[in-house]
Amino acid sequence: MKKNTWLTLADHPELLVGQYLVPNFISNSVALIVDEHTYVLISPGKQMLENWPAERRGEHIELHIIMPNGFHYMGVPTWQQAFPNAKLYASSAAIPRLCEKGIKENGYANGIRPLQSEQPPLPKGYDIVFPEGHRAGEIWLRKTSDKGNSWITCDSFLNYERYSNQPIARFLQKLLNAAPGLKLSQVICSGSIIPDTKLGGILATQEVFNEEKTTSYLYAGI
Numbered sequence: 001m002k003k004n005t006w007l008t009l010a011d012h013p014e015l016l017v018g019q020y021l022v023p024n025f026i027s028n029s030v031a032l033i034v035d036e037h038t039y040v041l042i043s044p045g046k047q048m049l050e051n052w053p054a055e056r057r058g059e060h061i062e063l064h065i066i067m068p069n070g071f072h073y074m075g076v077p078t079w080q081q082a083f084p085n086a087k088l089y090a091s092s093a094a095i096p097r098l099c100e101k102g103i104k105e106n107g108y109a110n111g112i113r114p115l116q117s118e119q120p121p122l123p124k125g126y127d128i129v130f131p132e133g134h135r136a137g138e139i140w141l142r143k144t145s146d147k148g149n150s151w152i153t154c155d156s157f158l159n160y161e162r163y164s165n166q167p168i169a170r171f172l173q174k175l176l177n178a179a180p181g182l183k184l185s186q187v188i189c190s191g192s193i194i195p196d197t198k199l200g201g202i203l204a205t206q207e208v209f210n211e212e213k214t215t216s217y218l219y220a221g222i
Contacts, residue, residue, distance in 0.1 A: 004047045006031065012143070012150065014123040020045035022074075026160075029075075030152055032141075034121045038062045042141070042152060046075035049082055057082065064089065064120035067112075068154040069136035070097035080106065088112045089120060091130060094137030115139060131156070158183045 003026075006016040016031040022045075029048045032040040037060055044065060063086040067073050070090070080086055088105040090098055092114040104111040115128055122128075122141075129140045141152040160179035164170045173179040 018048045020047040040064045042066045043072040044075045046078040069138040070094035091137040
């Protein structure tokens with residue numbers, strides 16, 4: 001996939017997907033098209049703004065940004081500069097860390113909107129899922145249709161086609177069994193993010209991974 005470019009998916013016309021580089025790894029951004037003036041970005045990379053279409057910019061555009069956990073935020077300030085009225089969302093568990101990092105919605109007193117009580121508009125068939133036990137406050141989006149369920153996840157799943165050419169990344173992928181192909185994140189399942197006393201996140205992750213109705217996965221973030 002060409003980097004820093006938004007691509008459409010034939011099976012999901014309401015979706016735009018792009019890849020960008022962070023140190024040693026490829027990361028993903030996802031955009032949901034709600035209507036011609038309304039968009040929801042999930043983990044927007046700084047580099048992905050450059051090729052965001054001109055017709056989708058301006059005061060007539062309503063932009064909503066979801067940070068899928070407490071660590072995927074670094075591109076948000078750049079997008080806020082281009083869209084100063086963008087609304088910011090995260091789970092209540094992720095918000096304290098994000099606010100500590102200086103991530104706040106312009107003109108919104110509480111900084112970031114908690115997804116448990118306020119959600120952006122979503123295309124038909126989408127809902128937000130809150131897996132239990134994630135210290136990082138991770139959320140997933142689920143698309144339900146007659147073809148099955150499709151998921152937009154974050155750090156709970158990995159799907160690298162091959163091992164990285166970067167020595168450090170390659171070493172970590174092999175150490176953590178993080179490539180190639182669809183993998184459960186060993187960082188999540190080891191207790192580094194989910195404490196041993198909170199297995200809900202692990203069980204929820206395994207349930208999605210094994211769910212018979214699941215037809216596809218998309219990855220916001222790494």
